[in-house]
Amino acid sequence: MSGSNTVNGAGFGAAREIPVFQPYIGVDTLKAITDALDVGWLGMGAGTKQFEDEIAAFLGLKERHVVATNTGTSALHLALLVAGVGPGDEVITPSFNFVADHQAITAVGAEPVLCDIRESDLGIDCASAEALITPRTKAILPLHYAGIPCDLSGVYALAERHGLRVIEDATHAFGTVVDGAPIGSRGDIVCFSFDPVKVITSIDGGALVVPSAEEAARAQQMRLLGIDKDTTERYKNQRAWDYDVVSQGFRYHLTNMNAAVGRSQLQRVPEFIANRQSYCRLYNMLLSGTEGIVTPSTDFGGISPFIYFVRVVEDCRQELIAHLRARGVATGIHWNPVHRTSFYQGCRRGDLSVTERVGGQVLTLPLHSYMRTETVERIAVEVRRFIVIRENAQPFGAAA
Numbered sequence: 231m232s233g234s235n236t237v238n239g240a241g242f243g244a245a246r247e248i249p250v251f252q253p254y255i256g257v258d259t260l261k262a263i264t265d266a267l268d269v270g271w272l273g274m275g276a277g278t279k280q281f282e283d284e285i286a287a288f289l290g291l292k293e294r295h296v297v298a299t300n301t302g303t304s305a306l307h308l309a310l311l312v313a314g315v316g317p318g319d320e321v322i323t324p325s326f327n328f329v330a331d332h333q334a335i336t337a338v339g340a341e342p343v344l345c346d347i348r349e350s351d352l353g354i355d356c357a358s359a360e361a362l363i364t365p366r367t368k369a370i371l372p373l374h375y376a377g378i379p380c381d382l383s384g385v386y387a388l389a390e391r392h393g394l395r396v397i398e399d400a401t402h403a404f405g406t407v408v409d410g411a412p413i414g415s416r417g418d419i420v421c422f423s424f425d426p427v428k429v430i431t432s433i434d435g436g437a438l439v440v441p442s443a444e445e446a447a448r449a450q451q452m453r454l455l456g457i458d459k460d461t462t463e464r465y466k467n468q469r470a471w472d473y474d475v476v477s478q479g480f481r482y483h484l485t486n487m488n489a490a491v492g493r494s495q496l497q498r499v500p501e502f503i504a505n506r507q508s509y510c511r512l513y514n515m516l517l518s519g520t521e522g523i524v525t526p527s528t529d530f531g532g533i534s535p536f537i538y539f540v541r542v543v544e545d546c547r548q549e550l551i552a553h554l555r556a557r558g559v560a561t562g563i564h565w566n567p568v569h570r571t572s573f574y575q576g577c578r579r580g581d582l583s584v585t586e587r588v589g590g591q592v593l594t595l596p597l598h599s600y601m602r603t604e605t606v607e608r609i610a611v612e613v614r615r616f617i618v619i620r621e622n623a624q625p626f627g628a629a630a
């Protein structure tokens with residue numbers, strides 16, 4: 231994934247390539263960084279606690295707790311440990327998911343078991359997941375792909391039937407609201423990411439929301455090398471020197487500097503979300519009905535869109551990528567399914583026919599928190615032009 235602005239190599243005066251991602255860094259973010267530097271306490275501290283409190287307020291949490299981490303991946307790792315997942319256990323997750331999730335599962339010594347997704351929202355297919363449950367299944371790890379909520383009622387009903395923990399990968403869905411409730415405000419454990427390209431960034435960062443104070447304390451302890459009282463002291467920009475070490479732990483804390491960036495972004499998140507929704511709706515309007523292109527089947531109401539993707543259904547994705555690149559439009563692929571990677575190809579899995587098909591079709595188009603309407607229009611025009619050129623080249627609908 232590239233979040234950088236790359237210059238189109240066509241020589242002097244060439245237009246800048248439109249990047250897939252363009253993190254917002256404004257004067258407010260810069261001021262937050264210099265202010266945090268002035269405090270002089272660079273590591274985890276009071277700013278980290280403030281960021282956690284502000285996330286909790288934004289999500290409207292009651293009786294649920296936020297623990298900030300240095301990445302979304304470490305939030306997932308801690309979530310699995312807090313849920314008691316360990317060696318010999320199985321965790322069911324889609325193959326159509328970012329490999330960070332599978333890495334977190336294998337990091338605790340458990341085995342990822344790969345289920346399929348459903349066509350409508352590219353989220354977990356609960357029937358496919360349920361068919362994979364064994365006595366070793368400990369948890370289910372669904373993803374809200376692109377910020378679009380997955381079948382949450384199906385997931386929690388399944389978990390209840392089989393006594394499983396649920397860890398929601400909400401790294402794409404910070405700010406998505408389902409039936410009036412922000413994702414993270416209910417359910418079991420929910421993980422977010424604030425990496426460089428996510429809807430809000432703390433440069434790198436993440437958070438988990440857990441349903442009890444006891445689990446929050448365990449996550450805090452593992453976040454800082456298993457040290458018992460460091461969190462309380464650091465939240466006051468101080469250190470505990472007479473500490474005990476009470477468990478295995480990691481260096482997964484979020485620093486004051488990163489928290490400062492995250493807090494400044496949080497101020498803007500309603501605007502980021504509203505803008506991104508409007509660009510996604512415009513893309514949908516301009517691209518729907520284009521032969522060979524399937525747009526997301528949502529009006530983006532309540533959704534905090536992380537990426538805008540289409541499905542290229544006629545086996546010409548590579549040609550479209552090249553067409554767009556030649557016209558200064560970068561694209562991405564989220565993702566090649568994980569069961570096709572060397573390390574995870576041996577995972578137990580069910581029928582993955584939707585994953586196989588969709589994995590070969592998805593294409594991510596540029597989506598930023600601030601874009602010109604004309605930029606979205608230009609990209610959509612280029613996608614449509616590609617289809618017209620291709621149809622003219624194959625006037626009798628010849629198979630690709």
Ligand SMILES: *Cc1c(COP(=O)(O)O)cnc(C)c1O
Pocket residue numbers: 301302303304327328330331373399401402423424425435436
């Ligand atoms: C970004 C992402 C993660 C990991 O978050 P990081 O902060 O990059 O470690 C996990 N899962 C998915 C689906 C993601 O997109």
